[in-house]
Amino acid sequence: MAEVTAEARIEAPAAKLWAQLTDWSAYGQWSMTHTNFPKGGPETLAVGATFEENMKMMGFPAEVAWTVSELESERRFAITGKGPMGVAILTRYTLIPDGEATTVRIDGEFxxxxxxxxxxxxxxxxxAALNESLRKLAGLVT
Structure with a gap:
């Protein structure tokens, strides 16, 4: 197993960050691993919703079939997926509001x-990809 974590305090309210995180049409503007959604992101963000994503992992293309596994609006969502060579992936986004700022944490497991x-x-x-993604996310909302 490989576990990764990245965290940043972003000078924006949690609601604004949540809106950006879940705007599937703009996902590629900040996510460093995302290349596209072949069929669009999830139609509705709900536990059990599924979608497919084309990504780059370690510089190689990867297709991942995702399922939303956790959801608490404006606080947390997690997706679990199956990637190439039978790799199971978990990505969890956590937002911790602090006044007009928010700490955003991304955890991943492979x-x-x-x-x-x-x-x-x-x-x-x-x-490295998660840290750069958080820098780009901050630039979009501040």
Whole structure:
């Protein structure tokens, strides 16, 4: 298993960040791993909703089938997915309001036989992508 975390305090209210995080048409403006949604993002953001995403992981294209697994509006949502070579992925977005600012945390987990072969490189690559994604997200909402 490989686990990654990135966190940033962003000078914007949680509602504004939530709106940006869940605006699937603008997802590629800040997510460094996203390339496109072949069929669009989830039609409605609800636990059990499914969607497909084309991504780049460690510089390689990857198709992931996602399911929304947790949802608390303006606070948290998580998606679980299946990627190439049987890799199971969990991505969780957590928003912690603090006045007019919000701490945004992104946690990721990668599981599967292929992960053990490349865990170190995957962790470094994913952490860098998450940190850059948070920088871009901040630029869109501040």
């Amino acid at each position: 599981n599967g036989a292929a992960v053990s072969l490349m865990a170190g490189k995957l962790k470094d690559s994913a952490t």
